[in-house]
Amino acid sequence: MSTHVINWEALRAYCQKIFCALGVPEEEALVVADCLVDADLCGVESHGVSRMTVYTKRLETKVVSAVFKVITERDNPAGLTLNGCNSMGMLVGKYAMEKCIHRAKTNGICFIAANNSNHYGMASYYVSMAAAQGMFGLSATNAPPNIAPWGSYKAYVGTNPLALAAPTHGEPVLLDMAPSVVAMGKVILAAKLGKPIPEGWALTKEGKPTTDPNLGKQGTVVPIGGPKGYGLSLFMDILCGILSGAQFGPYLGNMWNDFVNPQNVGHFFCAIDISRFTDLEIFKKRIGQMITDIKALPKNEGISELFLPGEIEQRRRLERKAQGIPVEEVVFEELRGLGQKYGVEFTLEAK
Amino acid sequence: MSTHVINWEALRAYCQKIFCALGVPEEEALVVADCLVDADLCGVESHGVSRMTVYTKRLETKVVSAVFKVITERDNPAGLTLNGCNSMGMLVGKYAMEKCIHRAKTNGICFIAANNSNHYGMASYYVSMAAAQGMFGLSATNAPPNIAPWGSYKAYVGTNPLALAAPTHGEPVLLDMAPSVVAMGKVILAAKLGKPIPEGWALTKEGKPTTDPNLGKQGTVVPIGGPKGYGLSLFMDILCGILSGAQFGPYLGNMWNDFVNPQNVGHFFCAIDISRFTDLEIFKKRIGQMITDIKALPKNEGISELFLPGEIEQRRRLERKAQGIPVEEVVFEELRGLGQKYGVEFTLEAK
Numbered sequence: 001m002s003t004h005v006i007n008w009e010a011l012r013a014y015c016q017k018i019f020c021a022l023g024v025p026e027e028e029a030l031v032v033a034d035c036l037v038d039a040d041l042c043g044v045e046s047h048g049v050s051r052m053t054v055y056t057k058r059l060e061t062k063v064v065s066a067v068f069k070v071i072t073e074r075d076n077p078a079g080l081t082l083n084g085c086n087s088m089g090m091l092v093g094k095y096a097m098e099k100c101i102h103r104a105k106t107n108g109i110c111f112i113a114a115n116n117s118n119h120y121g122m123a124s125y126y127v128s129m130a131a132a133q134g135m136f137g138l139s140a141t142n143a144p145p146n147i148a149p150w151g152s153y154k155a156y157v158g159t160n161p162l163a164l165a166a167p168t169h170g171e172p173v174l175l176d177m178a179p180s181v182v183a184m185g186k187v188i189l190a191a192k193l194g195k196p197i198p199e200g201w202a203l204t205k206e207g208k209p210t211t212d213p214n215l216g217k218q219g220t221v222v223p224i225g226g227p228k229g230y231g232l233s234l235f236m237d238i239l240c241g242i243l244s245g246a247q248f249g250p251y252l253g254n255m256w257n258d259f260v261n262p263q264n265v266g267h268f269f270c271a272i273d274i275s276r277f278t279d280l281e282i283f284k285k286r287i288g289q290m291i292t293d294i295k296a297l298p299k300n301e302g303i304s305e306l307f308l309p310g311e312i313e314q315r316r317r318l319e320r321k322a323q324g325i326p327v328e329e330v331v332f333e334e335l336r337g338l339g340q341k342y343g344v345e346f347t348l349e350a351k
Numbered sequence: 352m353s354t355h356v357i358n359w360e361a362l363r364a365y366c367q368k369i370f371c372a373l374g375v376p377e378e379e380a381l382v383v384a385d386c387l388v389d390a391d392l393c394g395v396e397s398h399g400v401s402r403m404t405v406y407t408k409r410l411e412t413k414v415v416s417a418v419f420k421v422i423t424e425r426d427n428p429a430g431l432t433l434n435g436c437n438s439m440g441m442l443v444g445k446y447a448m449e450k451c452i453h454r455a456k457t458n459g460i461c462f463i464a465a466n467n468s469n470h471y472g473m474a475s476y477y478v479s480m481a482a483a484q485g486m487f488g489l490s491a492t493n494a495p496p497n498i499a500p501w502g503s504y505k506a507y508v509g510t511n512p513l514a515l516a517a518p519t520h521g522e523p524v525l526l527d528m529a530p531s532v533v534a535m536g537k538v539i540l541a542a543k544l545g546k547p548i549p550e551g552w553a554l555t556k557e558g559k560p561t562t563d564p565n566l567g568k569q570g571t572v573v574p575i576g577g578p579k580g581y582g583l584s585l586f587m588d589i590l591c592g593i594l595s596g597a598q599f600g601p602y603l604g605n606m607w608n609d610f611v612n613p614q615n616v617g618h619f620f621c622a623i624d625i626s627r628f629t630d631l632e633i634f635k636k637r638i639g640q641m642i643t644d645i646k647a648l649p650k651n652e653g654i655s656e657l658f659l660p661g662e663i664e665q666r667r668r669l670e671r672k673a674q675g676i677p678v679e680e681v682v683f684e685e686l687r688g689l690g691q692k693y694g695v696e697f698t699l700e701a702k
Binding site for chain 1: 427558585599623633641654
């Protein structure tokens with residue numbers, strides 16, 4: 001299948017205009033578009049512009065609010081509960097992490113639980129904000145069920161991702177992981193592209209192994225470490241869904257096929273101000289030592305370099321900023337169609 | 352190999368007396384003994400009284416301080432750095448989690464990073480304290496290297512466990528997981544008992560699969576989800592070791608064969624006061640719904656019951672409190688030997 005190589009800023013501007021055409025204010029449309037395009041820059045296509053179709057359909061049907069609003073339901077010095085008022089998840093996320101960063105400066109840490117939100121894209125987007133301020137960042141979100149509790153074949157919890165980031169003298173060390181062997185987004189993307197999936201990624205809805213992404217999409221994805229990955233996912237749902245007052249497990253709305261009821265997604269955000277615990281320079285020096293050490297370790301046969309978490313994505317981001325983002329034909333045509341549908345001139349061209 | 356079934360309170364009292372004989376004050380000796388015996392009650396024998404030999408040797412050689420002391424190095428409303436003054440890890444842990452719980456009541460959350468500590472036993476011990484107070488608890492510790500960075504065969508990070516607990520109307524939901532397929536403690540225990548280990552648990556120091564626990568002990572354990580488990584472990588070390596000012600990775604002292612230099616282990620503790628984010632009763636009602644739902648899901652062939660994280664351990668705890676703890680012959684004889692060595696009458700007998 002062919003791909004088109006697109007300039008990242010042109011892609012972001014085009015997506016922004018489409019959101020604007022759907023009533024999202026310009027500045028906020030830029031945040032959402034930036035988060036999506038950043039996923040494509042990093043090579044996390046499952047959370048990138050391939051989601052434009054569903055995002056726009058949700059705005060068009062008004063099942064997601066185009067105008068950002070947030071209500072502080074509980075306000076403690078270092079812990080808040082926010083109501084996202086059914087705004088776009090990226091806007092809730094950016095607002096919440098900025099508040100965490102601000103509050104962590106005086107309290108050492110700040111934790112925010114957010115309810116009544118929507119899909120917030122790539123969790124790493126928010127923890128990067130903390131790392132850029134010299135803070136340790138954490139974030140997670142819940143998502144509709146696609147992992148079965150250990151011992152069952154019926155999905156109950158989502159592949160609720162957890163992201164962590166730590167600042168260094170260079171780029172942050174950043175882990176953004178689903179508690180499954182792969183994110184369900186990758187199975188969905190494979191289905192969209194008509195590509196088979198490796199065995200060990202997903203199970204059919206009867207709990208049988210499969211390489212067919214369409215069967216996998218209807219079934220469950222395999223948790224890492226068996227009960228451990230399931231347990232992690234469950235706890236992310238407890239923090240994101242139950243603590244915040246959002247929905248959880250099977251009660252979460254489905255983004256893909258329910259355009260009537262809000263999803264009521266929950267997230268958490270947390271910033272730890274390192275300078276309140278130790279000297280930030282010492283912290284960065286020591287993490288620099290850790291990185292240097294790891295880079296110098298002996299490699300397995302066939303391995304040319306050892307990477308820190310987030311390093312491959314960061315390298316790809318730089319490369320794609322310079323050379324353009326490869327966009328699959330299917331997604332490219334979807335984007336063209338969205339422009340026609342919402343009256344936005346199609347400005348994307350192969351670089 | 353035969354086992355002896357021992358009354359849990361007798362076992363705890365005997366261990367307490369041994370610690371007292373080594374200069375640990377009575378009340379503090381009880382905390383340490385309680386944490387060890389609780390691990391045996393839960394069936395986590397790798398973190399139970401099988402560690403008495405090494406714990407006592409470390410006290411005897413004074414490489415670990417018998418007297419508890421802690422210094423607050425940084426004090427922010429919701430975030431502290433504690434110096435554990437080379438005290439026993441359980442004492443640092445209990446003190447720190449109590450402080451987290453206290454501070455979370457006014458701030459919503461409290462996070463403590465502790466340096467200059469020692470092996471703190473089972474991480475679930477501390478998060479249970481938070482759950483018992485209607486709070487969400489988190490804790491992790493670092494440990495000497497036994498996981499290789501992804502792509503290498505050389506250990507750099509420990510199987511740094513992460514524990515999470517949430518209160519319910521009944522027993523807490525509690526996940527205490529190493530980021531590896533199994534904890535290195537299980538490989539060590541298998542070596543002590545002369546039992547082979549399943550393939551997929553550990554690699555030799557050259558990175559080859561093995562079923563020999565002695566080779567596995569010298570090598571590495573396999574991280575869950577490959578780079579994900581390695582990444583989780585790395586981040587636990589960043590929070591426990593680098594943020595706190597403790598040692599990290601290969602710079603951590605070895606508990607088993609270095610009786611001269613303090614280990615300088617680091618931990619973190621965190622309590623989230625649920626009532627500051629939502630109504631605690633609503634939280635418990637919703638988590639109760641989650642539990643009821645999961646219990647009622649269809650089961651895979653051969654599965655008679657679905658368990659929540661921590662449920663099997665809690666059930667075993669009740670059973671063993673009633674019926675006694677099975678202690679392996681090797682460990683039983685070690686305990687007898689410790690009594691002779693430190694002048695404590697051997698009071699254990701098969702129940």
